[in-house]
Amino acid sequence: MSMILAIASREFRSLFLSPMAWTILAVLQFILAFLFLTQVEAFTSLQPKLASIEGAPGLTDIIVPPLFGNAGIILLLVTPLLTMRLICEERRNKTLSLLLSAPVSNIDIILGKYLGLLGLMLLIIALITLMPLSLLSGAELDFGKLFANILALLLLVTAFTAIGLFMSCVAGHPTVAAMGAFGMLLLLWILDWSAGMNDQRSELFEYLSILRHFQNIQSGLISSADLSYFVLFTATFITLSIRSLDNDRLQK
Amino acid sequence: MTALIEAEHLTRYYGKHCAVNDVSFALAKGEVLGFLGANGAGKTTTMQMLCGNLAPSAGQIKINGFDLLDQPKAAKLSLGYLPDTPPLYKELTVQEFLLYCARLHGIAKNSIPDSIKRAQERCGLTEVADRLIANLSKGFQQRIGIAQAILHNPEVIVLDEPTVGLDPIQIREIRALIRELGQDHGVILSTHRLTEVQESCSHVQIIDQGQLILNETVAGLNRQMDTGTLQVLTRLPSDINKLSAIPGVNSIESISANRIRIHHSVTANPAEHIAEQIIAAGWGLQELTPVKRSMEDIFISLTKEHREL
Secondary structure: OHHHHHHHHHHHHHHHHOHHHHHHHHHHHHHHHHHHHHHHHHHHHHHHHHHHOOOOOOHHHHHHHHHHHHHHHHHHHHHHHHHOOOOHHHHHOOOHHHHHHOOOOHHHHHHHHHHHHHHHHHHHHHHHHHHHHHHHHOOOOOHHHHHHHHHHHHHHHHHHHHHHHHHHHHOOOHHHHHHHHHHHHHHHHHHHHHHHOOOOOOHHHHHHOHHHHHHHHHOOOOOHHHHHHHHHHHHHHHHHHHHHHHHHHHOO | OOOOEEEEEEEEEEOOEEEEEEEEEEEOOOOEEEEEOOOOOOHHHHHHHHOOOOOOOEEEEEEOOEEOOOOHHHHHHOEEEEOOOOOOOOOOEHHHHHHHHHHHOOOOHHHHHHHHHHHHHHOOOHHHOOOEHHHOOHHHHHHHHHHHHHOOOOOEEEEEOOOOOOOHHHHHHHHHHHHHHHHHOEEEEEEOOHHHHHHHOOEEEEEEOOEEEEEEEHHHHHHHHOOOEEEEEEOOOOOHHHHHOOOOEEEEEEOOOOEEEEEEOOOOOOHHHHHHHHHHHOOOEEEEEEEOOOHHHHHHHHHHHHHHO
């Protein structure tokens, strides 16, 4: 366990030693703050109309789900850039042999790498959450819904990071890893679109779509089907990553 | 005494190409084993297998009594490895990097500062401890690689070409360090420089085309080296036929009209008879020198022999 933490903390700190993490944090914050303010603006212009409607959506409904939904889309673009270097670059710089000859198992290596990057992801989510929380100074929030959105985004990034890590294990070059991860994520994201077309609904595609499960949780409906989708998804790709690292020793 | 490393029948294929073929050897405490071979002979592959970076296609490796496959963690605890490219995180400082290595190798928290300090002193890194690895020269980076390998005071130290990229003074320091480490550890080092083996190793192994062709102590090899050949220079051309008749002379090659080289057997040294003969015949003896076979000669002749087989 202490080995996993050692690997994770190095990974996390290394991210901040390059401009990468800072740039991504800044860009994300800037774009999402802009979108957040747009939503607040929309709410203030809609407020008089909403007041006259019975059971109208509240402040949280109008501001939080779009903000977290957009964050999900932007993270879909950003996560592959963060995960691409995880294993791939270690292999290219030949630093992987340091880990392979140290008394740590492949499981420790993969989990350490995964948790290290997840640390950055948690930081990103925390920063995003601060935006709606800032409204508390002049309004009330529906904390249940806010929590559901945080949970949805958290599960989403655990799945994104797992796929990215796996692609980084498989690919020979970081760019290839990023492209592969991005392609897979985008495919899983838009799988649902074809399901909505005409009458050609496919149960399988609907189940596989990440977006569908994300939105279910986001709406406040936390069901075990959606939770287990994300858990299974993440576990599968972490297992595949471990397998792929095992494979490194067997063939070259 | 139990062996620190026992490698049995190691074989490694890359696809159909056989990089290492049925290599077996053992390393005991207090030995420095030099691993010699031409480029592509299978040195690095063998090292990688010993350190768990590469799984052998067949064979077994035991480190300090632990099987590398069945108990990898226990086996790797007593292992320090410097690969052919030092595995350094260039964005860290020397101190941070060694701290990370110490944690990876499971050194107890309260003894980490001491072990880092000792490794830095041994490798001459104390004055660059707070500098970024990326900004240091190749020689320093190589030394950080060595520091990383000896940091946790492992029983077995495996160094893949440790003196590459170092200047002559550093090479001398590193060789002294290796000899010092060899006193209470087992050290394997691979190299293609033969003088290095002569200077710092107690045992030598030559690998060629994936096969082990020599496993000898350096003392034994030195014995092999000072036998065999005499170089003779005379004022007048000498009669080769007469000299060939002297007992103990195996063959004679003439280099120029006055200079010949006499190959003789190890047991009967005919130098005295040759000198008498030349003086008696009045050819004018000017020079009679035993030719030492250098390690290069042995290496080249052995690999040649092996390839002709």
